[in-house]
Amino acid sequence: KAGVTQTPRYLIKTRGQQVTLSCSPISGHRSVSWYQQTPGQGLQFLFEYFSETQRNKGNFPGRFSGRQFSNSRSEMNVSTLELGDSALYLCASSLGAGNTGANVLTFGAGSRLTVL
Amino acid sequence: DAKTTQPNSMESNEEEPVHLPCNHSTISGTDYIHWYRQLPSQGPEYVIHGLTSNVNNRMASLAIAEDRKSSTLILHRATLRDAAVYYCILRDPNYGGSQGNLIFGKGTKLSVKP
Numbered sequence: 001k002a003g004v005t006q007t008p009r010y011l012i013k014t015r016g017q018q019v020t021l022s023c024s025p026i027s028g029h030r031s032v033s034w035y036q037q038t039p040g041q042g043l044q045f046l047f048e049y050f051s052e053t054q055r056n057k058g059n060f061p062g063r064f065s066g067r068q069f070s071n072s073r074s075e076m077n078v079s080t081l082e083l084g085d086s087a088l089y090l091c092a093s094s095l096g097a098g099n100t101g102a103n104v105l106t107f108g109a110g111s112r113l114t115v116l
Numbered sequence: 117d118a119k120t121t122q123p124n125s126m127e128s129n130e131e132e133p134v135h136l137p138c139n140h141s142t143i144s145g146t147d148y149i150h151w152y153r154q155l156p157s158q159g160p161e162y163v164i165h166g167l168t169s170n171v172n173n174r175m176a177s178l179a180i181a182e183d184r185k186s187s188t189l190i191l192h193r194a195t196l197r198d199a200a201v202y203y204c205i206l207r208d209p210n211y212g213g214s215q216g217n218l219i220f221g222k223g224t225k226l227s228v229k230p
Contacts (some may be wrong), residue, residue, distance in 0.1 A: 004159075033217060043160070043203075043220035056217050090159045101148035101167070101207045105218065107159030 002026065004108035006091050012114045018079040021111045023091030025072050031055070031096030032074040033105070034066060037088040046089075049074055050096045078113075086115045120204045125225045128194045136189040136224055138204030143184050148207040151178065151189050152218070153200040160203065160220075163189065199228045 005024040013019050025032050033048040033056075045058040049068035066076040072093075078085055089112075092105040121139040128134040140149065150165040164171055164178045166187075171178040177190040191198055203223040 035220075042222060043218075045217040045219070048217055058217065092159070101146065102165065104150070104162040104165065105152075105160075107161065110159050 004091055004093050004106050006089075006108035006111050008111060009109065010112050010114075012116060013081050014116050015081055015083060017081050018077060019081060019113060020075055020077045021089055021091075021113075023074045023076075023093075023108060025074070025091075025093030026106055029093035029095055029106070030072055031094045032068055032072060033092050033094075034074070034076050035090040035092065036060070037090060037110070038086075043090070046076065081115045083115050086113060088112050120206060120221055122202070122204055122221060122224045124222065125227070127227045127229065128191075128198075130196060130228055130230050131193050134191040134194045134198070134226065134228075136191075136202050136204075136226065137186065138188070139186045140204070140206055141185045143206060144208065146208060149178065149180060149184075149187050150205045150207050150218075151176070152203045152205065152220075153198075154203070154223075155197075155200045163202070165207070194226075194228045196228050196230060199226055201225050 007022045031050045034046040035043050037043045047066050048056045052068045063079045068074045088110045090107050090110045092107045094103050094105045148165055148167050151163040152160040153163050154160040164173055164176050166178045166180055179188045201223040203220050205218050
């Protein structure tokens with residue numbers, strides 16, 4: 001079956017612009033979560049969506065937002081880009097229900113954002 | 117979520133077994149132990165998970181100490197493709213129903229020499 005698909009894979013923006021990243025989860029997965037990966041901070045949780053509702057949020061400023069559609073596809077948006085937003089943005093999907101401890105996440109390949 | 121401690125890096129020779137340790141002395145009775153790995157230029161991928169008993173799958177084995185305060189990921193025959201950063205993560209099934217927020221540490225960078 002198809003994996004988690006993220007688009008675009010690479011993009012370059014300038015400071016002050018905004019960006020939207022897209023994630024298509026594995027068919028049947030209802031939970032989509034987003035992570036930011038930088039060399040200095042490693043992998044950090046941004047937020048999770050389940051059935052179009054944000055279920056959990058990490059410690060990021062309000063410039064970072066997201067949403068989930070009825071088909072479970074998700075988008076995240078970063079407004080007023082800063083140089084420090086340059087990172088690999090990863091999306092992961094999971095079933096979203098049942099035993100939280102046992103369910104596993106499937107990650108996409110990521111969207112690499114460079115802010116100049 | 118409870119914390120885990122892993123060595124920063126390890127080296128292995130190709131086709132030899134690799135034992136990647138993880139300490140989690142503050143683990144609760146309901147925490148699951150998960151391992152993910154991240155190959156260069158890719159997103160993390162699931163490797164294995166367990167609760168109390170040792171686990172085997174096609175990728176690896178997970179050995180869990182009897183007191184559950186530590187675990188070891190075992191790659192039976194390392195290949196060059198196994199060179200990656202390996203993350204040991206604890207998952208709490210009682211964490212408010214949320215399933216997406218894994219807490220990644222620095223992980224162990226595994227190098228495999230031909």
